[in-house]
Amino acid sequence: MNIDMIRAAAARLNGHARRTPLLNSPFIDDIAGRRVWIKPECLQHTGSFKYRGAWSALSALDADTRAKGVIAFSSGNHAQGVALAAAQHDVPSVIIMPADAPALKLANTRALGAEVITYDRATEDRDAIGDRLAAERGLTLIKPFDEPQVIAGQGTVGLEIAADAKAQGIKTADVLVCCGGGGLTSGIALALEADAPGLRARPAEPEGFDDVKRSLAVGTIxxxxxxxxxxxxxxxxxxxxxxxxxIMHRLCGPGLAVSEDEALQAVAQAFLRLKLVAEPGGAVALAAALSRKDEIEGDDVIVVISGGNVDAPIFARALAGLV
Amino acid sequence: MNIDMIRAAAARLNGHARRTPLLNSPFIDDIAGRRVWIKPECLQHTGSFKYRGAWSALSALDADTRAKGVIAFSSGNHAQGVALAAAQHDVPSVIIMPADAPALKLANTRALGAEVITYDRATEDRDAIGDRLAAERGLTLIKPFDEPQVIAGQGTVGLEIAADAKAQGIKTADVLVCCGGGGLTSGIALALEADAPGLRARPAEPEGFDDVKRSLAVGTIxxxxxxxxxxxxxxxxxxxxxxxxxIMHRLCGPGLAVSEDEALQAVAQAFLRLKLVAEPGGAVALAAALSRKDEIEGDDVIVVISGGNVDAPIFARALAGLV
Incomplete structure (x- = not known):
């Protein structure tokens, strides 16, 4: 896993992934007490950065392997990214989703061209279903984060941040990244190490689910x-x-954790000041910039809004907090 | 009023206005029955295209005139655009707003650096107040649309559409533009005439307030x-x-008019499929693409989302229609 793989992924993504900008707002700056630069990956195809990793992984496969199709386990953003990237490569995709996943996510994933296979969480083993299908059809598994070409694809976000920060004259800053398994955070960290060594990636997570923050603090998973x-x-x-x-242990600064209320407040500020739709998990990095200012250093902070696939009732709940 | 003024405005706006992209979604295409390309000016500074015209007008003034300050009448997007552009030029701005304007708009305009002067709609004459202030202080009036340098600034949206349409291989298409007084629509029409003669601007308005559509139909205001x-x-x-x-009479195709419900449905689709916050007036062009497909020709249509400054309760009402 190295920077060359990220640059190669960027070349493959060129003309396919959206090149998202860095946005800002004086109102957001006021709340945060410093300049806040927002990388809106909610504007990426399928509404999250996951499309980058999916396209990167699909496009890195040799043509014969790819032609047999790909498979993924996901009820969320990774599913949609893989479905669209596979359709655009004109190869089949199978997404294994729980039968009780939200109807809209099932419908969206199908509409993007995937074959959706549902399983009963209580009685069926999704890995066994996936293994059998992969063996029968020769499908390649696209893992959501612990896969080099997926990390390389997400790392292209970091290359863009490095270039845009340089254009803005930002030499040192924390880069707060919404973090699940760490594919986006580790990819960005590698890109910044190479192209913007004064910028430091830091994972942002929900309180009570801050496995990465705790792992970084003690040095083990x-x-x-x-x-x-x-x-x-x-x-x-x-x-x-x-x-x-x-990768995160070697390169990242300390993690940050925010409450559900703080995440919802960040969703509301993104609506009000940036005209962006962020999902709560995609807004935790912005929430950290707004609510954890004492844990951040420097005059500038960069935050990634990682996705915008939020159900309307939850978004309405965030807006209700504005009144 | 000519294309050279728009190109000059683009040069002055370079590095100040955001260069917004063209976005799309397969789900939006399905509803519209053709490819829909969205120009999201809700992502512009202050949440609407009005910043472009304001910056263009401010930057076109000679330095001595500008230093005395500017004045505008507006309770909405033009006010915020003028306030921010004036602050960035380090000159004073006075915005005349009705005393019963929404508190948030008053607060935002002040926060962007303007001196806000309120008047009583029932008992006071805003023009008299403005004339007196302008004379006393030597302020220059920045009109919201019927002013060449404002039209030139809004026309830069059209230059960007022309360039991005060419990059996508789009040779002919209707370009639907949310239309009030016609500053944005006429500016875009002039830019397209020069740089993309196969693209045709068409104004989109609310039903019952379709003065431009009717004016184009009969040929007089x-x-x-x-x-x-x-x-x-x-x-x-x-x-x-x-x-x-x-300008619109010479260059634009027929106008389109949509209902309030159709505008709200477009707001909801922009939320769901594009992760953009659009205000109802800023979504009428998208609404026309989604709801007036029989009145549009061609495989591609381009729509401008002109602004995103919507109050949370109205946005929540649009989302409620999704369930």
């Missing part, structure tokens, strides 16, 4: 007690990855 | 009976401008 029951569902994973953690 | 009482408040003006109408 720590797990979450639970993997559900938080509004930031998109970025909740059991533990950092075997590939992603060593 | 028609007025609206009312100028309030519609959720698309941002784009409701009494009549097209003396400068903007002749």
């Amino acid at each position: 720590q797990r979450n007690d639970r993997t559900s029951g938080n509004i930031c569902d998109a970025i909740i994973t059991p533990a950092p990855g075997q590939l992603t953690f060593p | 028609q007025r609206n009976d009312r100028t309030s009482g519609n959720i698309c408040d941002a784009i409701i003006t009494p009549a097209p401008g003396q400068l903007t109408f002749p």
